[in-house]
Amino acid sequence: MESKFDNTEDKNVYRVQGFTCTNCAGIFEKNVKNLPGVIDAQVNFGASKITVFGNTTVEDLEKAGAFESLKVTSEKQLINEKNKPFWRENWNVLLSAVLLVMGYFLGEQYGEESFLSAVTYVASILIGGYELFKKGIKNLFRLQFDMNTLMSVAIIGAAAIGEWGEGATVVILFAISEVLELYSMEKARQSIRSLMDIAPKEALIRRGSEEFTVSVDDIQLGDVMIVKPGQKLAMDGIVIKGTSTINQAAITGESVPVTKTIDDEVFAGTLNEEGLLEVKVTKRIEDTTISKIIHLVEEAQAERAPSQAFVDRFAKYYTPAIMILALGITVVPPLFLGAAWGDWIYRGLALLVVGCPCALVISTPVSIVTAIGNAAKNGVLIKGGIHLEEAGRLSAIAFDKTGTLTKGFPEVTNFITFGNNEENELLSAAAVIEKGSQHPLASAIIRKAEKDGSDLSFEVTEFQSITGKGVKATVKGELYYIGNPKLFNELHGSINQDTAKEIKELQEQGKTVMILGTDQQILALIAVADDVRDSSKNVIKELHEIGIKKTIMLTGDNQATANVIGKQLHVAEVKAELLPQDKLDYIKELRQNYGKVAMIGDGVNDAPALAASTVGIAMGGAGTDTALETADIALMADDLSKLPYTIRLSRKTLAIIKQNITFSLGIKLVALALIVPGWLTLWLAIFADMGATLIVTLNSLRLLKVKGNPSNNTPTGDE
Missing domain, CATH: 2.70.150.10 (Calcium-transporting ATPase, cytoplasmic transduction domain A)
Structure with missing residues (x-):
């Protein structure tokens, strides 16, 4: 995520321990922005980090996070986390639970309203809910209505109307769910922490x-x-x-x-x-590559996916609506219908508890965090939640040929000379000219010349690239052209029949033919073959099986060669002899016809087409800065079989986000329906709310099970 302050010299990044929900992260960000000396601040909930622009100290940051007891450390500081035993970390919860059970038995023995029972319940509430009340009451005075505030009001309200047992039960359930929720979020973030620990210190x-x-x-x-x-x-x-x-x-x-x-x-x-x-x-x-991956993944986790943006907008209006509705339920029946105040205050408190949008708000980010972290561990770098979601909606995928569907290591198979020209001399001229070219096939000619011991010491002058057709340069006073047959058709008007026939025969064998010549004559034909990747055919087949409607191969190579490779791979459509602009135009056409379209290439060539696609996917991102920076998704290895895995992971993520949102809203509607007849108790309300939060979090963690199979790199796990 970029900021207008990214170039500020006083920019520091800190890791934050203790975030449990996006609402807490938002309050912390707001508090930090109000600190003296701070220009701006950005919280990354997924990576559990905050970027601060300006001057401040760790002590001040921890004061800003005191409402949630947040622990702040510098990003570069090594943290040796020692897990304390559960009973030491949560002694107050255990003691509170014991007191709750004692209060229940005392109530059974001496009556529910007995002094001993009430005192035991009060002790349970105070011990278990001390931290909750401290945060909630502070926020109440600041008019910040988060989960702590709603819970504090509900528990104090329950005590005020004599429901001591219910209040103590709510405290225990809330405390337990907080512990479990924190554990679940830490589990989701673990995928990034494991990446951070990969390299030795x-x-x-x-x-x-x-x-x-x-x-x-x-x-x-x-x-x-x-x-x-x-x-x-x-x-x-x-x-x-x-x-x-x-x-x-x-x-x-x-x-x-x-x-x-x-x-x-x-x-x-x-x-x-x-x-x-x-x-x-x-x-x-x-x-280092691993540092860049970690940085990009953490930045990606901070980006809001479209579904998250929808949820955040919804929650913005939903929370005030719930508070107004709770007030209405508490006040309207007693004032206008003569109902008992105690009953309807209780129901209003239950609505406040069950109405908290925690499960809804956390439903998307925890899924995005988990999926992007899992993908990074499996060699796929996804640059943001939006790209993760879009990959799951793809209908068509266009492939660059050289280096994507093929191995990208072409070899010269035929060098055919005409007239009395020496092969070694022509090969030397071709190789020294191609040294200035960036075309993948140029390397094949250079390797051939080096292998044959050709002289590569000639000086090349007036080198010029002819876009989409070839190059020209002067060697030893002679102007040479190297390029595809289209270039020489333009230079000479046409290619003679015998040469054209020979070119066609080579192309029908799946070879790419380049011509070396002058503006007067053709001196040699250079046939180059680039073997198809072993995985390409299976990948194309698998993509069709998982519902990709169309696969297309886009190449600047000749039509005959492209057809041979396309037929071999069973690609649905082949488009050949394309210039970069042609590829761009075709991607735009595909988007009109199919909506969501991916372009996959090497991240350096075909940049316009990659940019114009819905999702630009780069091959071989490891060590390639351009691929890491320009692509929406980078396959870190030169391994196409990661593509079906990525699409399946994306679809799984979309499905889980939909499940989470549907479940979160569904449980709220059911609970709201139970309020009117008075069937929704306080403990049931918190059980419904915190239970929903835990369920959506645990549901999202299922994305950790989607893995690449070591034998063929296809996904396994909970599909």
């Missing part, structure tokens, strides 16, 4: 001839990190010595370890399985 570093262990904060760019077998990497870097297999599951979700050798990129948080590696550090701790 120290590393063995060599500087010069000296080796020593240092904190990651003190590691400098260019330091050599020594990583032994069985150790995790603490920093991103490049391997400068050694060969090993690296388990990258923490970053990319890949279950199969990847072999790494000299000049290969490695990431912080990954596990070195076999050999000894020496890694040159290339990024600071705050710039």
Whole structure:
């Protein structure tokens, strides 16, 4: 989430312990904004953080959060959380429960209105509800009507009309539900905390001839990190010595370890399985891939999904309406119908309790937090709740071909020369020209030349890219063109029949044909093949099975080659020989016909098409800053099979959000209907409200069970 204050120098981020609901987070944010020296503040409920712009102290922040006993620490401070035994953490709840039971038995023995029974109930209320009353009464004087305020009013009201047992029961149920709710939210946030703990906090570093262990904060760019077998990497870097297999599951979700050798990129948080590696550090701790993932996921969890925005708007009007209705129920029947004040005060109190919108307000954010955290652990980075929801509504998916449906490592299969030209000389010219090109097929020509030992020392001048068609440059005084047949049709008017026939035959074999020539003649045909990914066919099939109406392959390649690959993969439609503008126009057309459309590519090429789609999905986000920054969703590994998993997770999230909202509103309506005949007791009201909150939270936690299967990366779990 961006802010107008993002560039402010006095910007500090703090972690907050103790948030139980979005309402509490909102009050805390408001309190912090009112602190002296604070310009602005933004609470991230999902990540349990607050960003403060201006000058303040941790002590002041904790004072602002005193109403909820919030604990605040600097984001960079290491927290060693030691879980206290349940009985020590919640002794007051246990003692209050014991006193409640004693009060019940004393009431049975000496009568419900006996002095001993009443005193025991009062002790139970005071011990169990001390923190509740402290917050609630403060908020009452500030006219802040949150759950604590409503509960305090209800319990004090119950005591005032002699319902001591009911008041004590409400206190116990509320205290227990608070403990369970806090536990549930911490469980939802655990997915991010587990990511934060992936990378080691120290590393063995060599500087010069000296080796020593240092904190990651003190590691400098260019330091050599020594990583032994069985150790995790603490920093991103490049391997400068050694060969090993690296388990990258923490970053990319890949279950199969990847072999790494000299000049290969490695990431912080990954596990070195076999050999000894020496890694040159290339990024600071705050710039490592895992740090960026954590930051982006936490920011994504702070973004309001469309369903959450609806719920927040609804709750804004719902809460005052409930308070007015409760006042009406309390006052109107006794004043105008002669009813008993005690009965209708009791019913008004019950309405206040059951009417609190906690379950409704928390129904969406807890689902979003859980789903985005789960996706990150499985190698899928979702940049916000809106993209998570949109992915579940997709009707059509367009794929870039090279590097997405294919492996992206094309090889030269044919180099056909014409006339008396030397193959080695033409290959050298083609390779030195393609060194200036960004096209994926250029690398195939360069690799071929290097493998054949061609001379690549020629100077290239007047290099120019011809968008969507090829390149031109001068080598040794000769102007060469390299590009697709369309380029040479334009240059020469037409290509002779024999050459055109040869090009067509190569294309029908699924090969991409590039032509090397001048503005006068064709010198060579270069046929390049890019193998289809092993997973592509199964992914397309699975997408159709889960209800995606249309899959489309968009490519700048020739129609014949595209048709061969499209047929092999069973893609519904193939669009070939497209320029970037053509892809953009086609995505716009798809959106008109299908509504929700995704474009999946490498995050660098086809940027306009990715931007124009409902959801832009980038392949291979690990180590690619552009993909992480520009895409709505990034598949961290070059693994297409994460796409069906992402769509299933999104649909599951949408379903659970709908279930939560429906259940939250449904339980309120049932409880409201029970008030008029007087069947809704105070303890039943709080049981309904807090029970609903717990149920929607636990329902959302089911999203943690949706996982990628290690064997084929398809989702398993609670589908």
